[in-house]
């Protein structure tokens with residue numbers, strides 16, 4: 001762990017009454033100003049982990065530090081410095097957006113002005129609308145405004161864009177990036193892998209209470225095979241291609257005339273195929289060459305974990 005770690009988690013375990021262990025010894029750290037995403041299938045243990053980081057629950061075992069303090073025992077010190085975006089903030093429907101923020105601002109040290117908090121999340125023009133009349137996406141933005149109110153050093157975002165349309169999602173991503181760029185440390189839990197791919201510096205993929213994969217997004221993705229697909233040129237069979245194993249191809253399948261290859265060595269395989277095509281003066285129609293996406297990496301990791309059970 002580094003000296004600049006804002007969040008440090010060492011061998012965290014969390015069991016529920018009855019003995020079920022939802023988090024089974026995970027370790028990670030989040031550096032100052034970093035955006036860290038916690039991903040996982042349903043029930044993987046994300047919420048059970050984040051609740052401990054937020055100081056809402058105590059760990060069953062292990063060590064957790066947020067801004068150098070125990071978030072549960074030293075809640076009074078940690079809480080004013082963190083912002084938590086809860087799912088379904090449970091606001092009173094009769095109050096307007098501005099009244100809701102003002103009420104919370106009254107309990108927050110060093111709160112942003114109400115107008116600023118609402119502008120930040122794109123609710124400036126909806127300030128006088130009652131909460132019950134806000135759309136689902138607007139309520140989500142109000143949740144975010146609350147989390148930002150105290151200018152937190154560490155921001156916990158739980159599914160921040162659920163219910164937002166594509167434009168709203170992009171706007172929230174911009175806002176989160178802006179906060180990160182000005183030094184806010186962000187912990188994001190999300191089911192949208194595209195969101196993690198867009199925002200996260202590093203991530204951990206949880207599966208059944210353990211970290212199945214983690215690290216920089218590019219590294220997690222590049223650990224998965226890339227794809228090449230193309231149409232076999234007229235008159236050629238798969239056997240006419242150069243030996244695929246020699247090109248670093250790990251598996252292949254055909255569907256009609258379409259050939260799909262998987263390879264951990266994209267450049268080598270693609271170069272070999274293109275050289276072959278040039279030498280044979282044929283065109284590889286529909287050629288598609290691409291790295292794995294985070295979504296593919298996630299699915300593959302989940303499959304591998306299931307297979308090793």
Ligand SMILES: Nc1ncnc2c1ncn2[C@@H]1O[C@H](COP(=O)(O)OP(=O)(O)OP(=O)(O)O)[C@@H](O)[C@H]1O
Nearest residue numbers: 016017020022040041042043044045046047048049
């Ligand atoms: N209060 C509780 N008592 C007993 N088991 C619980 C309790 N809360 C959660 N669990 C179990 O712990 C496991 C992890 O749950 P958790 O909510 O942390 O997962 P998650 O990754 O946040 O899931 P999701 O993506 O569905 O929100 C699940 O199997 C869940 O059923």
